[in-house]
Amino acid sequence: MGEVIDYAAVFQSLPGMVALITPELVYADANQEYLKVAGRTREQVVGRHMFEVFPDNPHDPSASGMRNLAASLERVLATGQRDAMALQRYDVESLERPGEWEERYWSPVNAPVFGPDGDVVLLVHRVEEVTELIRARGGHTGSRTRVLEAELYTRARELQELNERLRDAHAREREVALALQEAMLPALRQVRHQGTAVRYRPAVGALNVCGDWYDLVDLVGGHRLGVSVGDVVGHGLEAAGVMGQLRSALSAASRVAAGPAQALDVLGRYAGVVDGAESATAVTTFVDFDARTIAYSSAGHPPPMLVHADGRIECLDGATDPPLDARPDPLPRVQAQTAYTDGATLVLYTDGLIERRREDIDTGLNRLADSLRRHRADDPERLADAVLLELLPPGGATDDTALVVVRL
Structure with a gap:
């Protein structure tokens, strides 16, 4: 075609009610149908917080539309996944008769809009009003309409309460899992080498949390x-x-x-008899401070980074095999070795630090390498904090993250 499409005009002409919401829940835009059905002008909506424009009915102590909508939008921000809400009763104040609230029913769907870095930058809030449909089902018999309204409203409330109980259960499981993980992860005081920093950041929400781990152990001999x-x-x-x-x-x-290759061989055989260990990944390094060498082997895990004192970044990707328990008859794993000089820094991490939706993994690796290069002179604790600050999304990642920094 070759023609430039005016997407702003398309948005305004959409036949359904659609609004764009910022992560702060402020209206960025709303199409004509949204404004028309909501009974508001563009000036009364755009640039204002959505719950300032549409608060809950203060005369209805059981009103929960604002809370339910906020929870749905926060889920989309945290997970990056579309969220279709149950039928909502969300009354709207009449502009012609301030203080009077109209009983309204809505069917909302919220979806993410991603930016170049994979973060959610906008929320698409699409709404279908079903008030007239509910009333029409009762024909001209007012009592039947009320019965149907009450039944639908009750079913919607029951579904909302069930969702809230499930979220509470996930939250409790998450707390227990985090406590269990904290108890099982090693303390730095267990190793002789003190130039080390470790970080663990749980994922936002209950999903994808508590699968990451790290370990530091003094080895026999030297x-x-x-x-x-x-x-x-x-x-x-x-x-x-x-x-x-x-x-x-x-x-x-x-x-x-x-x-390290032999250690992963043993771990792979052990993983084969552990339920839930399928496709787990791991990377291990043996640091010899006397010989100034690092031997390493990886089972499907992102490569460690070696930051040399002059700023050169070495990606330790020369010995990568499939994840644990990936082969029915496992072959001996590969191993590689590299040398370093005093002042270098070894960094190991999990994929939550570098992977983003709709982004090539090399972009994340380059982002990590750039951050390590700029902060290489910092002590391990400050370097670890700086890397997490620069690489993790401000609202938290959707996958948990482990990070280990060792000054050599």
């Missing part, structure tokens, strides 16, 4: 340190339990293995 991170597919208590089993198994294997 001044050596084993550093590992891993990621279990799944969430909640089950993932936290699997995470604890794999971390403990790798910690034990690392103490007696000849190298």
